[in-house]
Amino acid sequence: xxxxxxxxxxxxxxxxxxxxxxxxxxxxxxxxxxxxxxxxxxxxxxxxxxxxxxxxxxxxxxxxxxxxxxxxxxxxxxxxxxxxxxxxxxxxxxxxxxxxxxxxxxxxxxxxxxxxxxxxxxxxxxxxxxxxxxxxxxxxxxxxxxxxxxxxxxxxxxxxxxxxxxxxxxxxxxxxxxxxxxxxxxxxxxxxxxxxxxxxxxxxxxxxxxxxxxxxxxxxxxxxxxxxxxxxxxxxxxxxxxxxxxxxxxxxxxxxxxxxxxxxxxxxxxxxxxxxxxxxxxxxxxxxxxxxxxxxxxxxxxxxxxxxxxxxxxxxxxxxxxxxxxxxxxxxxxxxxxxxxxxxxxxxxxxxxxxxxxx
Amino acid sequence: xxxxxxxxxxxxxxxxxxxxxxxxxxxxxxxxxxxxxxxxxxxxxxxxxxxxxxxxxxxxxxxxxxxxxxxxxxxxxxxxxxxxxxxxxxxxxxxxxxxxxxxxxxxxxxxxxxxxxxxxxxxxxxxxxxxxxxxxxxxxxxxxxxxxxxxxxxxxxxxxxxxxxxxxxxxxxxxxxxxxxxxxxxxxxxxxxxxxxxxxxxxxxxxxxxxxxxxxxxxxxxxxxxxxxxxxxxxxxxxxxxxxxxxxxxxxxxxxxxxxxxxxxxxxxxxxxxxxxxxxxxxxxxxxxxxxxxxxxxxxxx
Numbered sequence: 001x002x003x004x005x006x007x008x009x010x011x012x013x014x015x016x017x018x019x020x021x022x023x024x025x026x027x028x029x030x031x032x033x034x035x036x037x038x039x040x041x042x043x044x045x046x047x048x049x050x051x052x053x054x055x056x057x058x059x060x061x062x063x064x065x066x067x068x069x070x071x072x073x074x075x076x077x078x079x080x081x082x083x084x085x086x087x088x089x090x091x092x093x094x095x096x097x098x099x100x101x102x103x104x105x106x107x108x109x110x111x112x113x114x115x116x117x118x119x120x121x122x123x124x125x126x127x128x129x130x131x132x133x134x135x136x137x138x139x140x141x142x143x144x145x146x147x148x149x150x151x152x153x154x155x156x157x158x159x160x161x162x163x164x165x166x167x168x169x170x171x172x173x174x175x176x177x178x179x180x181x182x183x184x185x186x187x188x189x190x191x192x193x194x195x196x197x198x199x200x201x202x203x204x205x206x207x208x209x210x211x212x213x214x215x216x217x218x219x220x221x222x223x224x225x226x227x228x229x230x231x232x233x234x235x236x237x238x239x240x241x242x243x244x245x246x247x248x249x250x251x252x253x254x255x256x257x258x259x260x261x262x263x264x265x266x267x268x269x270x271x272x273x274x275x276x277x278x279x280x281x282x283x284x285x286x287x288x289x290x291x292x293x294x295x296x297x298x299x300x301x302x303x304x305x306x307x308x309x310x311x312x313x314x315x316x317x318x319x320x321x322x323x324x325x326x327x328x329x330x331x332x333x334x335x336x337x338x339x340x341x342x343x344x345x346x347x348x349x350x351x352x353x354x355x356x357x358x359x
Numbered sequence: 360x361x362x363x364x365x366x367x368x369x370x371x372x373x374x375x376x377x378x379x380x381x382x383x384x385x386x387x388x389x390x391x392x393x394x395x396x397x398x399x400x401x402x403x404x405x406x407x408x409x410x411x412x413x414x415x416x417x418x419x420x421x422x423x424x425x426x427x428x429x430x431x432x433x434x435x436x437x438x439x440x441x442x443x444x445x446x447x448x449x450x451x452x453x454x455x456x457x458x459x460x461x462x463x464x465x466x467x468x469x470x471x472x473x474x475x476x477x478x479x480x481x482x483x484x485x486x487x488x489x490x491x492x493x494x495x496x497x498x499x500x501x502x503x504x505x506x507x508x509x510x511x512x513x514x515x516x517x518x519x520x521x522x523x524x525x526x527x528x529x530x531x532x533x534x535x536x537x538x539x540x541x542x543x544x545x546x547x548x549x550x551x552x553x554x555x556x557x558x559x560x561x562x563x564x565x566x567x568x569x570x571x572x573x574x575x576x577x578x579x580x581x582x583x584x585x586x587x588x589x590x591x592x593x594x595x596x597x598x599x600x601x602x603x604x605x606x607x608x609x610x611x612x613x614x615x616x617x618x619x620x621x622x623x624x625x626x627x628x629x630x631x632x633x634x635x636x637x638x639x640x641x642x643x644x645x646x647x648x649x650x651x652x653x654x655x656x657x658x659x660x661x
Contacts, residue, residue, distance in 0.1 A: 059486050061486075084488050085387055085487075085488045088486075089486035091483070094479060096478060098478070104409060109483060111400075112393045112483075112484060113393070114393055115383070115388070119386075126380075130380060192380050
């Protein structure tokens, strides 16, 4: 999980400086200063946090009220067309005409990006294959599944081989399998294709697995910008579930005892996940400090002779990191206390939840 | 045996299994090229080329009607003994067949702009090098070109037919040129109005109805009022009433400047003075259409 951060020798792909965007009634961006390097960057924010406004400014489509922004070293205010030639954009909403085939549509979009006819055809065939569309690409888009449509949308953003793609909520509307495939594809855009990615999402969990870097904005201001490995290392939560055996009728309890003896920190209410999911009472939540924790858990389970049902990273923990940060920022609590507050706060939330269930 | 292995090894080496990602280092032709591509895509789309077979039916049918009627008129002209000119004037042709032209623009203007709006494809265009002006100009020019092909081809058939019939070359060429100028003006005007109506009503079907309504209702109203005015003896009003419908505008301009015979009641077309007003109104409508389209797309980007 400790992903090496090789963002050392690089120039910024996206840089903004005190970027503000004010509309008569709302302030969409408020003196936002960002520095995003190559790689996969997640842009997180709730609806109305300013994500779309930022993308619009980065594409040079609407001038910012104040401040400056540069994409690939080009000023958005003066080089909009040059930026749009080197950047791909995948909108959040549906944007495909149903009565043409994926091939025809993507070829047309490639030509709109300035590719000569022959190159447009070749690149289209290549790109559609890379996003995983094969024979169906000759059929009208109207008959495609949501997953296939998302792939076509991605293909049109990649067809002109941009240096950067802006993906707006690419996993929206996908089922878990489709979501995983899309995230894998996004990862490959950087690792295999060498294209930098800015991906927005409101599901923080999926960004931790995909992104090198996560930027959180809220109300048009920067909440946090950091490399994903930073906080997965310090605060990763592992969920472990084991079977019971004849020797240990309470397998979970036995494992907890062994793990505490091994010096591993448990999270939450005595390490038991009480979030109300089926079987949640048998899931131990432990804090993973690094690669060794996995080994300790494995060895402990094997030592007890129990069956390991699951050992997984809890997906929502980035959310928790940001929630506590946000809470700490809002209540202006002493920074030192923030860490200590965390488990107690979580417990309070859990108790509130279970109380509601009983009623 | 060794030869076999060598051959196999050779084949393996020459076969490329891993077709990984290839980056593109070729030329990027930029804005003007993208605008041209959009123009040709829209123009082809107007005749259903590059689209489903179903969408080829109507435009091709209308094109066929336009051409067939012209061919029949040529045949009739040639069959007539000692004929010295065609039975129809070049400038009258589009006026006679205005219903066909109206149907064409009503069906194809929504195709050109409403689809992009309805399926929200517009943001994909504006996230590319082209600007709003490029998009609007390409769509406008392509629709006007499609109309020009529709209205100009029958004139060409008439012209070729008249030359085969050995009618006076100089006269025919002059009239043909006048006819072409007239239908060019008509194409641009109808394209502008049609696209505006279609862009303002992106819902399926509504755009078609809106364009037909604009063309037929105004024409119906204008010709009715003109007829009443002429019957009641206010002939002076007839020429000014023509300003209020697209097809009578074209009629007025070509009567004033292009040697056409007006289809107004009693042939009361505008003279050169009123003709200038007609021309100004036509040009203002085209410019206005462009302005409205530009406004329409200001909000549609992303």
